[in-house]
């Protein structure tokens with residue numbers, strides 16, 4: 001059996017960490033099992049779905065490095081869903097209802113007041129043909145509900161183990177709106193069936209949907225896929241992440257300088273028993289990926305931890321991984337000199353400025369000392385040993401040592417108190433700029 005999974009976002013917004021996680025986990029599962037990963041746009045909600053969001057989601061997936069083996073959108077398949085709806089109507093599993101939203105709301109309130117569960121009472125099932133004809137003559141158009149089997153639905157969840165959803169405690173879900181719009185439950189099951197999805201991997205917020213959808217697969221005569229529901233992200237305080245979604249969008253993270261592989265490594269393991277490991281490619285995450293290592297406990301998403309992982313990754317990125325994002329002229333020697341000081345690749349530009357100039361040196365009353373130091377600068381060409389040779393000569397010439405020896409040199413040459421190793425920076429700064437800065441000139 002070939003594994004088929006899908007990532008099925010609704011293009012009603014940008015990707016955030018929550019749905020990016022579904023993408024990463026499904027992709028890894030597909031690659032781990034030599035399967036296919038489909039990218040489906042659940043865009044039957046025509047009011048909220050946009051082409052711009054669809055494109056932005058595709059861009060975000062590409063930024064993560066996820067590729068897909070098939071791509072389609074539900075809005076191209078409406079006739080298929082309607083055909084399936086007709087089959088359900090014919091078998092008596094889809095029935096017309098005429099209540100207005102206000103009527104339903106009133107009933108709900110009455111049920112709650114009587115301490116009854118606010119479940120649809122199936123009043124529409126009791127309508128006679130005459131009743132329906134009368135309602136339609138009044139201009140009412142039906143919406144259509146799926147008649148649930150009022151039994152408990154069980155499945156073996158690949159993450160949560162044995163799960164039961166009691167369909168008897170649920171409202172019959174609406175699958176078709178009065179205006180003909182198809183709802184997610186319907187389109188999702190039809191597509192999962194038509195694309196032979198073998199595993200549905202999604203957040204635990206879909207557990208109840210799964211109970212309903214299993215019945216719908218059966219009603220449509222489709223094999224029921226396996227399910228895995230991962231626990232949702234919470235913040236450090238245990239609250240859901242939804243309120244801060246803006247800050248947790250991939251677009252924002254990208255703008256903040258988060259590396260895609262830092263995020264991938266994070267999303268691939270958070271909520272599992274495996275530690276998060278530094279890696280340079282998605283391929284490295286594939287062999288160790290195991291849904292069975294994920295658990296029911298909520299997964300804490302800590303942006304500070306992601307930042308920390310990101311910095312560690314940046315410290316290890318090779319030149320070829322960042323070359324396109326460095327300032328013109330920045331070479332490998334420069335990258336290797338500065339990467340250990342960066343939390344984000346873009347900060348390399350600040351150090352490029354330090355190296356290539358112009359920089360206004362910090363001289364602060366040390367002009368004489370700096371002139372003495374300049375006088376013993378070794379002749380070029382400079383390399384990684386030059387700084388040591390030079391500072392030893394400065395020490396011998398001036399009698400200074402420790403901070404009093406090194407800091408004024410660093411401040412004059414880089415205009416900063418801290419930074420990458422001076423032995424690496426000095427050859428990059430080069431003799432003419434170094435001499436000028438030691439004279440207190442901007443160079």
Ligand code: GLU
Pocket residue numbers: 008009010042184188201202206
């Ligand atoms: N469009 C649905 C969502 O984004 C898909 C859920 C599913 O995986 O079935 O929540």
